[in-house]
Amino acid sequence: MTSTAAPRSQAGTSGVAFLLQLERRLRLLHDTGEILSLSAQLLGQRLGAQQVACFDIDQTLQCPTLQHAWSDGLAPGAAGEYFLGDYAARLADALAAGQALAVSDVASDPRTATPAALATFARLGIRAFLNIPIAKEGRLAALFVVHSRAARLWHADEIELAVQVSERVWSTILRAQAESRLRALSASMETQVAERTRAFGRTWNVSPDLLGVLNLDGYFEHSNPAWQTTLGWSVEEIRTTRFLELIHPEDLPRTHAAWEAANQGQPALRFENRYRHKLGGWHWLSWVAVPEGDKVYCSARDITVEKKLEADLAARNSDRERLWRSAQDLMVAIDAEGCFAAVNPASAAILGWLPEEMLGRSLFDFVLPEDAVATRQALAQVTQEAMPSFENRYRHRDGGHRWLSWSAAAEGDLIFATGRHVTLEKEAESTLRSMQESLRHSEMALLQSQKLEALGKLTGGVAHDFNNVLQIISGNLQLVQLTLDDDPLAAKRIASASAAVERGAKLSAQLLAFARRQPLQPLVTDLAHLLRSTEELLRRATGESIETRLLLADDCWRALVDPHQLENVILNLAINARDAMDGQGQLTIELSNSVLGRDYAARHADVAPGDYVQLAVSDTGTGIPAELLDKIFEPFFTTKKEGEGTGLGLSMAYGFLRQSGGHLTVDSLPGHGSTFRIYLPRSLEAETELPLQLGGPVLGGKETILVVEDDVQVQTTVVDMLRGLGYVVLRASDGESALAIIGSGVPIDLLFTDVVMPGKVASTALARQARLLLPQLAVLFTSGYTQDAIMQGGRLEPGVELLSKPYRREDLARRIRHLLANGRHVTALQQYRAQLAPQPPASPLPGARTGMRPGMRHILLVEDNADARAMTSELLSMLGHAVLAVGTAEEALPLLDTPGLELLLTDISLPHMSGVELAELVAREQPQLEVVFSTGHAPANSGVLDPAARFLVKPFTVEQLQQALLPPV
Numbered sequence: 001m002t003s004t005a006a007p008r009s010q011a012g013t014s015g016v017a018f019l020l021q022l023e024r025r026l027r028l029l030h031d032t033g034e035i036l037s038l039s040a041q042l043l044g045q046r047l048g049a050q051q052v053a054c055f056d057i058d059q060t061l062q063c064p065t066l067q068h069a070w071s072d073g074l075a076p077g078a079a080g081e082y083f084l085g086d087y088a089a090r091l092a093d094a095l096a097a098g099q100a101l102a103v104s105d106v107a108s109d110p111r112t113a114t115p116a117a118l119a120t121f122a123r124l125g126i127r128a129f130l131n132i133p134i135a136k137e138g139r140l141a142a143l144f145v146v147h148s149r150a151a152r153l154w155h156a157d158e159i160e161l162a163v164q165v166s167e168r169v170w171s172t173i174l175r176a177q178a179e180s181r182l183r184a185l186s187a188s189m190e191t192q193v194a195e196r197t198r199a200f201g202r203t204w205n206v207s208p209d210l211l212g213v214l215n216l217d218g219y220f221e222h223s224n225p226a227w228q229t230t231l232g233w234s235v236e237e238i239r240t241t242r243f244l245e246l247i248h249p250e251d252l253p254r255t256h257a258a259w260e261a262a263n264q265g266q267p268a269l270r271f272e273n274r275y276r277h278k279l280g281g282w283h284w285l286s287w288v289a290v291p292e293g294d295k296v297y298c299s300a301r302d303i304t305v306e307k308k309l310e311a312d313l314a315a316r317n318s319d320r321e322r323l324w325r326s327a328q329d330l331m332v333a334i335d336a337e338g339c340f341a342a343v344n345p346a347s348a349a350i351l352g353w354l355p356e357e358m359l360g361r362s363l364f365d366f367v368l369p370e371d372a373v374a375t376r377q378a379l380a381q382v383t384q385e386a387m388p389s390f391e392n393r394y395r396h397r398d399g400g401h402r403w404l405s406w407s408a409a410a411e412g413d414l415i416f417a418t419g420r421h422v423t424l425e426k427e428a429e430s431t432l433r434s435m436q437e438s439l440r441h442s443e444m445a446l447l448q449s450q451k452l453e454a455l456g457k458l459t460g461g462v463a464h465d466f467n468n469v470l471q472i473i474s475g476n477l478q479l480v481q482l483t484l485d486d487d488p489l490a491a492k493r494i495a496s497a498s499a500a501v502e503r504g505a506k507l508s509a510q511l512l513a514f515a516r517r518q519p520l521q522p523l524v525t526d527l528a529h530l531l532r533s534t535e536e537l538l539r540r541a542t543g544e545s546i547e548t549r550l551l552l553a554d555d556c557w558r559a560l561v562d563p564h565q566l567e568n569v570i571l572n573l574a575i576n577a578r579d580a581m582d583g584q585g586q587l588t589i590e591l592s593n594s595v596l597g598r599d600y601a602a603r604h605a606d607v608a609p610g611d612y613v614q615l616a617v618s619d620t621g622t623g624i625p626a627e628l629l630d631k632i633f634e635p636f637f638t639t640k641k642e643g644e645g646t647g648l649g650l651s652m653a654y655g656f657l658r659q660s661g662g663h664l665t666v667d668s669l670p671g672h673g674s675t676f677r678i679y680l681p682r683s684l685e686a687e688t689e690l691p692l693q694l695g696g697p698v699l700g701g702k703e704t705i706l707v708v709e710d711d712v713q714v715q716t717t718v719v720d721m722l723r724g725l726g727y728v729v730l731r732a733s734d735g736e737s738a739l740a741i742i743g744s745g746v747p748i749d750l751l752f753t754d755v756v757m758p759g760k761v762a763s764t765a766l767a768r769q770a771r772l773l774l775p776q777l778a779v780l781f782t783s784g785y786t787q788d789a790i791m792q793g794g795r796l797e798p799g800v801e802l803l804s805k806p807y808r809r810e811d812l813a814r815r816i817r818h819l820l821a822n823g824r825h826v827t828a829l830q831q832y833r834a835q836l837a838p839q840p841p842a843s844p845l846p847g848a849r850t851g852m853r854p855g856m857r858h859i860l861l862v863e864d865n866a867d868a869r870a871m872t873s874e875l876l877s878m879l880g881h882a883v884l885a886v887g888t889a890e891e892a893l894p895l896l897d898t899p900g901l902e903l904l905l906t907d908i909s910l911p912h913m914s915g916v917e918l919a920e921l922v923a924r925e926q927p928q929l930e931v932v933f934s935t936g937h938a939p940a941n942s943g944v945l946d947p948a949a950r951f952l953v954k955p956f957t958v959e960q961l962q963q964a965l966l967p968p969v
Contacts, residue, residue: 015161016313018046022165023306026172027286030179036068039169043146044070047158050125051147054169057140064143091131096140101131102159105151108435128152130159132166136206142170153425171208171301178209178299182290210285210300216263218242221295230302232278248274248282262291272303330404330419338362338379341414350404350421352397368393368401382408382415391422473497473806522560522660524685527591527613528552534567538589541571542578546587553592558687559613559680561660569653573617573676576650580621580674590616594679596663607663611682616675623670632666699817700725703749707731708738708766710758718752721809722816735761742770748777749820755783755802778819782807818909821936821954822865857965861885862892862906862915863934872905879962889913896926903930903965905952908943916944932964 022042029035040052053069091101091111105128106112106121121127126147134142144166181203204211204224210231213222223238233241247255251273258271269289274282284307285300324331324344330351333342339362343355351366358366367375371392378390390408393401403426408417480494531550539548570589577587594614601609624632632650657664661681668674705727709715715731722729730746732738735757742748751770757763767779781802803815859876863869864887873885884901886892889910895901904922906915919931933944936954944951952964 015157016309018042018161019164019168020306020310020313023168026168029172030176032173032176033068035169035172035176037070039165039172040068040070043162043165044072047146047162048148049146050149051145053145053147055143055145057143092140095131095133095143096135098133098135100133100159100163102154103130104128104153107151108432125149128154130154130162132162134166134170142166144169174207175209175299175301178203178207178211179288182288182297182299208302210298210302212238212298212300214243214289214296214298216294218244218259220298231275231283237278246276248276250274258287258289262289262296265291267291327418328421330421332358332363332417332419334363334379334415334417336413338364350402350419351394366394368395378406378408379415382417383410394419522562524558524683524687525561525563525566526556526558526687527561527566527615527680528556530563530566531570531589531591531615534570538571538574538587542574542587543583545584546578546581547585548574548587549589551588551590553590555593556591557593557611557613557682558685560683560685561662561680562656565656569656569678570615570617572650572653577617577619577621577674580623581619582621585620585673588616588618590614590618592616593682596679604663604665606658607679612663612679613682615678615680617678618673618675620673623672623674624666624668625670629666629668700813701727701817701820703820704728704730704747705750705752705816706738706741706748708733708735708751708753708757708763710734710754710756714754718812721812722752725809725813725816727816734759735763735766738766739769742773748774750778750780750816752780752782752816755781778822780815780819817936822868856880856882857967858882858898858900858902859884859965860892860895860898860901860904862887862889862904862910862918864888864907864910875958875961879958881965887911889915889918892918893921896922896929901929902967903932905932905934905965908933908935919944919946919949930968 022039025038026035029038036054040054044050044052049072051069051071053066055064055066057064095101103109103112106118106126112118112121124147126149128148128151130144130146132144132146133140134144144162146162207224208226208229210226211224212220212227214220219240219242220238223235225235227233227235227238231246233246244252244255244259254271255273258269262269267290269291270287271289272284272286274284277283283302284304286303288299290297327344327346328349330346331342331344332340335341339360340358343358345355347353347355347358353366364372364375374390375392378392390406391403392406393403396402402421403423404419405422406417406419408415410416531552535548535550542548574587574589577585581587592614594612596607596609596612598609601607654664657678657680663679665677665679666674667677705722707715707719707722707729709718709731710733712733715733719729719731730741730748732741736759738751738753739761742751748770751767753763753766755763757766761769763781767781771777771779779801781800782805783802801815801819803812859881861869861873861876861883863872863885866887869885869887873883876883882900884895884898886895889906890913892904892906896904904919906918908915910918915933915935919933922929922931930950932950932952933939934952934954934956939949939951939953950964950968952960956964
């Protein structure tokens with residue numbers, strides 16, 4: 001909201017007159033409440049405010065005590081509540097230093113525009129306010145507040161008026177308190193004097209008024225510290241100097257008259273005179289004197305400033321020239337020729353030009369050419385009638401320009417005009433408009449984000465139920481297929497239904513991606529390498545008529561992302577680009593590093609400042625109309641013809657990138673193409689290896705598996721599949737039932753549980769408690785979509801195994817067989833390691849072979865399971881062998897040329913390149929190197945075609961390991 005100026009109070013004469021009128025009325029009051037009531041009412045009405053209040057500050061700004069509050073009847077109460085938040089803590093030092101605070105609009109002022117503060121201000125009906133502190137001895141003693149329910153621009157003279165009023169009110173309150181104490185002291189003579197002496201301390205020392213006890217000889221027997229603060233005289237100097245010696249000569253007659261009246265017993269005296277300052281000069285003092293016995297109790301307030309204001313007012317009223325010279329606004333007189341006939345000194349402060357430099361010159365020598373026409377029209381108008389307001393720009397001596405707001409009237413042959421300097425207001429208005437526009441964009445982005453978030457929750461829930469349905473259909477189709485004989489028609493129908501399930505699973509995966517619920521396996525990835533490896537796939541997908549260019553910057557940062565999902569996003573964007581170009585054009589994929597600053601993050605609610613890897617996909621196609629840009633990431637929205645697309649590609653990309661901590665933007669110009677920019681957070685970790693891809697035959701076993709699934713139909717289907725594979729299967733519908741089965745003592749080898757479980761025991765708690773009872777138990781989770789229960793930072797928690805629904809019988813069989821084999825293998829290795837005594841460390845592979853122990857072999861071990869790799873390596877070392885151990889075939893390749901290497905012991909199921917492919921490469925390039933396959937499958941089902949191949953079947957004994965390492969005869 002733009003701050004608007006309230007009806008402005010007049011500086012100068014009327015402001016001073018108001019202060020003098022307030023001063024006169026306050027002198028007649030003695031009650032603190034009446035003083036505050038009158039001053040708050042007059043100031044509120046003067047400024048057109050809705051509420052004026054005064055607070056005492058006990059110790060901190062967060063502990064205000066409301067002394068009095070005036071309102072126009074419409075303002076809410078409890079105005080001091082807004083001092084209880086962070087706002088007060090940030091500004092306490094400034095207020096304690098005596099700095100007045102003016103806020104024209106709490107919604108736009110950075111000091112107040114926080115959600116908590118804005119909520120409080122809205123409830124209290126405050127849109128603009130003034131805080132006027134009263135600081136004494138470096139501490140905030142009191143606070144005057146002025147509230148407005150509407151935004152308004154506080155002018156300097158209004159702020160100054162509020163400061164002057166607060167100082168006078170505070171001084172008057174202290175004076176009234178002092179007078180009240182003096183009147184109380186006069187109630188009884190000696191007793192009150194004694195009491196006053198004992199209570200002298202605090203009031204006597206902190207009062208800004210001059211307090212004293214005068215004897216009949218004309219000497220102040222007692223005086224408070226305010227004498228030295230105000231006049232510079234010490235207590236001793238005041239005590240030893242007759243008071244009449246300090247009086248201004250012109251004031252001696254009326255001072256003598258007051259002294260005589262006091263000696264004659266007049267009960268109370270009020271008068272004014274001037275006292276000499278120790279360093280020279282005179283101070284006006286306003287006295288209240290109360291005679292009591294042979295003493296006169298006196299209180300004086302320094303009214304030098306008020307006297308000066310009265311003198312200034314008289315001078316301004318009698319001498320217009322003084323006003324002309326002291327005005328801060330530019331005042332000019334313009335003749336009929338448009339030349340300056342008179343210019344006041346404010347020209348130097350506002351424009352940098354001295355008055356004599358402007359006199360006689362045309363005003364158009366100073367007006368900017370762009371404003372000349374409007375200025376001529378305004379001059380023509382003012383000769384006919386008074387011009388209420390007009391703004392234009394004048395050249396400054398420094399080469400810039402200043403905005404002036406003019407009011408003018410013609411008198412005789414001259415035009416008299418007053419120009420107020422409004423450059424700051426103009427700049428503030430421009431800044432405010434910019435902020436409002438930025439706020440509008442932010443609000444639109446937030447609404448769009450909330451809309452997509454709501455759609456994401458809806459689609460995530462739908463996909464979860466859909467996956468359960470697909471799992472039931474898929475599982476039963478696979479079970480039916482196992483019972484078919486030679487019925488080609490039935491087989492064809494089952495294949496067709498299975499293909500439909502696959503399409504449904506893909507659709508569900510896209511919904512989960514949009515909902516940010518898909519199970520990701522993010523790896524630290526070199527995106528440049530990823531793009532190069534997918535370049536051929538992109539060219540085949542876009543066709544020969546599309547020119548595809550890769551522009552990859554050197555030294556691009558790595559990113560933590562699921563590489564397979566990112567490949568799908570890039571391929572989807574490339575296909576969309578191909579369709580937008582109608583098969584003819586240029587596709588450009590760029591990769592570079594990017595640093596997103598705070599300004600960018602402020603404009604995009606889903607982005608944190610930091611280092612990012614930027615991947616841009618640009619095409620030369622038809623572009624996207626502006627009205628559709630906010631809809632393209634919504635699920636099922638598509639511009640393609642019916643049957644040509646599901647409308648889930650971009651929504652899947654959006655959800656995946658948000659789930660990965662990234663950001664996606666689009667720039668498009670209809671007729672010129674589009675650019676999609678993907679931002680992925682930079683990772684400082686080393687590049688990680690690809691996950692294991694299980695293959696090989698579908699095998700079952702005789703182990704016992706506990707299935708925990710709340711959907712009865714899904715449970716029945718998976719139990720039938722596992723029993724068909726030969727396993728002993730137990731079932732439970734919730735976590736409590738599963739724990740009861742585990743606690744019964746029944747031997748269980750693997751727990752297969754859904755992630756989303758009803759009841760008090762969650763799936764993660766079930767797995768944790770089950771492993772406490774059965775430490776060797778393998779655990780496999782399954783779900784139609786992931787939850788935070790097994791997710792950490794957008795990825796699966798370490799050690800968690802997840803099989804996403806819907807899954808095939810083959811995938812289920814391979815995953816279970818892999819987990820069971822690895823579990824038994826690692827357990828066996830731990831037992832064998834404990835049985836063997838430690839052996840001296842073997843010599844390293846590189847180097848001389850002298851001194852080798854009999855039977856010692858140099859072995860390269862390739863095993864993707866970290867625990868199995870570490871224990872097998874240690875076991876081989878304890879048997880006296882020299883070992884190099886790695887986790888992938890790619891890591892093993894550069895080690896094949898290691899001097900002295902004799903044997904390759906490799907797992908078959910490895911990430912990316914399999915153990916079989918590694919062995920084939922060794923047979924071609926290192927035929928002298930022996931190869932032993934380590935696998936959980938039987939040799940006949942391993943996929944190795946060489947009849948002479950050597951195998952070490954997991955889990956193996958130490959004797960089997962030693963036998964497998966023996967050189968061939």
